[in-house]
Amino acid sequence: MPESLLESGSEFDRTKVLLARWLRENAESTRVLTRDELSALGTDRRFAAGWRVDIETASGVQPFRVLIDERFPYSPIRVASNTADHYLRHPHVEPGGLLCLPRRPAPTAGIEQAIVTALSDALALVGEWEDPVVVKAEFQREFVSYWNRGKDKGATPIRSLLDATNKHTRRIAVWFGDGYTLAGETSQQLLSWLKNRGRSQESKVVPGAFIYLDEPPVLPFPQRPGELFAMLQQHAHSAAALLAQLPAQGDLVLVAQAPSPSGDGLIGMTISTPKNFDGFRKSNRLRPQAKFALWKMKSDLGRTSIDRFDSAWIHGRGLNRDQRRLEASTALILGCGSLGSQVAHRLAQSGVGRLVLADPEQLSAANVGRHALGIDSVNMNKAAALAGTLRLHFPHLQQTDDHPISWQSLYDQNPEIFERASVIVSCLGEWSADGQLGEWHARQSGAPPVVYGWLDEFGTASHAIVLSGTGPALGCVLGPDGTLRTPETLWNRDGLVQAEPACGTLFQPYGPIDAGLAEALVSRLCLDVLTGKAKVPCHRVHAGSTSQLMEAGGQWSADHLKYRPTGFEGPFGYERPLDVCGRCQSCQNPR
Ligand SMILES: [Zn+2]
Secondary structure: OOOOOOOOHHHHHHHHHHHHHHHHHHOOEEEEOOOHHHHHHOOOOOOEEEEEEEEEEEEEEEEEEEEEOOOOOOEEEEEEOOHHHHHHHOOOOOOOHHOOOEEEEEHHOOOOHHHHHHHHHHHHHHOOOHHHHHHHHHHHOOHHHHHHHHHOOOOOOEEEOOOOOOOOOOOEEEEEOOOOEEEEEOOOHHHHHHHOOOOOOOOOEEEEEEOOOOOOOOOOOOOOHHHHHHHHHHOOHHHHHHHHOOOOEEEEEEEEEEOOOOOOOEEEEEEEOOOOOOOOOOOOHOOOHHHHHHHHHOEEEEEEOOEEHHHHHHHHOEEEEEEEHHHOOOEEEOOHHHHHHHHHHHHHHHOEEEEEOOOOOOOOOHHHOOOOOOHHOOOHHHHHHHHHHHHHHHHOOOEEEEEOOHHHHHHOHHHHHHOOOOOOEEEEOHHHHHHHHHHHHHHHOOOOEEEEEEEEEHHHHEEEEEEOOOOOHHHHOOOOOOOOOOOOOOOOOOOOOOOOOOOOOOOOOOHHHHHHHHHHHHHHHHHHHOOOOOOOOEEEEOOOOOOHHHOOEEEOOOHHHOOOOOOOOOEEEEEEOOOOOOHHHHHOOOO
16 A cells, blocks of 8 residues: 555654644734635645644734645744634735745755744834835736736636837737737737737737836726726826827727836736627727726726737847847748757757748658657658748748748749858758858859758767858868868778668768767857857867767767867867868859
């Protein structure tokens, strides 16, 4: 029989006895809470034991409830006020009267220290409630959580695509969906998001309002539209003028943002007008005073929570300094195989706002072990299936185009795609395709930088190179046969390239981990190029371990050993010098 975690002899049992003894000896009075009293706390948290205690202070006796849950002593001792009345009336009180106290070391570090600290923190908090200035400041510091705690049951949450750095009161676009409401800057932004999520039919977008408050709302929060208007008059002067332009029919969604010491916060509201109210039929043509009067008399005000779904939040919780630059960047990814698909996925995750994918091939089952796509996409074009997945997972991306053709055909049809890219990423994995791209690039003036990524034999090393179009060319790095002019590895045996039995395709087996290391190397270089952190041109190498290379039957070249630290046999990364070779086509026939 499995033992209960709280069995006698458990840490729970032993520490609980110590805690009860300390309370009996030190509190003015102590009484064990009954099971009914514990469940009557009405919180999500289940408490395993609790005591009602009176603590003597200079200003009189202070009653508390001391509570422990089933994870005690690895979880903190909780202290609650004696009644639940303080919830939403005083700061740092959770449902049931539970006090939200500073995080302290777990009671495992010493039960006496833990209970003394918990009760002192509780007394300090209750003491603060006497000071209205402190109470207001504390409510404002965490106004979003207080707002959300009192939100209407069943209220539809808002997903916001709004630009949180724009602090101007303004008209926004709103779409009502099943289970969530979408709010964005423009209807175009919402429709693009919905289309990426696979919503094909026409979606109805209505206007809403974004309101910037000069300070956060405090309890009691507005319950009726009239109370809201009074608050806006005080804290958002241009809000009334904006609301006067908006329809009084249907649900009007308001997103409000306010500053707090812990950063700006977003809260949501809906002014709902009864659908069957005749007086509203022509209300959109009403004069503003009449519109406000109708809202005040006939409409309800609902409170709702907001989740940020905007790019700045998704890609760094609003703190990523590179996010704006990446969002405005376009990466043209040529080749969506095991490396290119993963690089595209990483760039999307990193917040690159525009991705253009090209690959003429279909995904096969044998690709799935290393590809960003799974078995659902087998027999589909790699670029199309990948773009579809990225749109679904990152619907806020501004552009995810796919072209089921070779890079050469894409260039023939749309050379401007190449000219407009911020970076071109070649994960073609074939010299025949890479070589021609390198030749094209060397002949252009003003073309975007090209990042080339590939793996060496058996994934024993991987390479990421960025070239600018002037200076060294791809031919300076790779010889006429597509192999490195200065190789990392040497191979003595035949049969280096393994042939798949069924057809003429050649492949060198390497695993998803080696592909992953190459993916990280190439993605990082792309991001560094886009954010101006990489010097262009440059050549970065990730070399695997000596044992991996030996197992595959190879050895390090003398050139590689110049970079490998003496006596070190593990994997490592380094940068190789990249100079004009003087021998290749591009060097022989300069532009
Ligand atoms: Zn050269």
